Amino acid sequence: MWVEKNNKLTKSFRFSDFQEAFAFMMRVAFLAEKHNHHPNWSNVYNTLDIELTTHDKGNTVTEKDRNLAKAIDEI
Template structure:
């Protein structure tokens, strides 16, 4: 579940291993490029933490972030 905090949408995803986490990140990267809206994220072994905000709008959460979050959720299923 995404949480809105500090003007960002945040969510942490856990996977079986690094390979699965990296595969998820690859899919999200392609989606983000297509949407021209890129996440801030970290990866530690099987965990991916994603933060979304719109830099052009003053680093706040906008509809672009919500759409990307929804699309990321579809990838994570």
């Protein structure tokens, strides 16, 4: 579940290992390019933390963030 806090949508994803986490990150990267909206993220071994915020709208959560979050969940 995505959580909206401090003007960001955030979600953590856990995978069985680093390779699975990295494969997911690659899919999200292509999706982000398609949406022309790029996440802030952090990966440590099998955990990926994603933050979405719209920088050109004053670092607030916008429809762009919600649309990308929905698309990420559909992967």
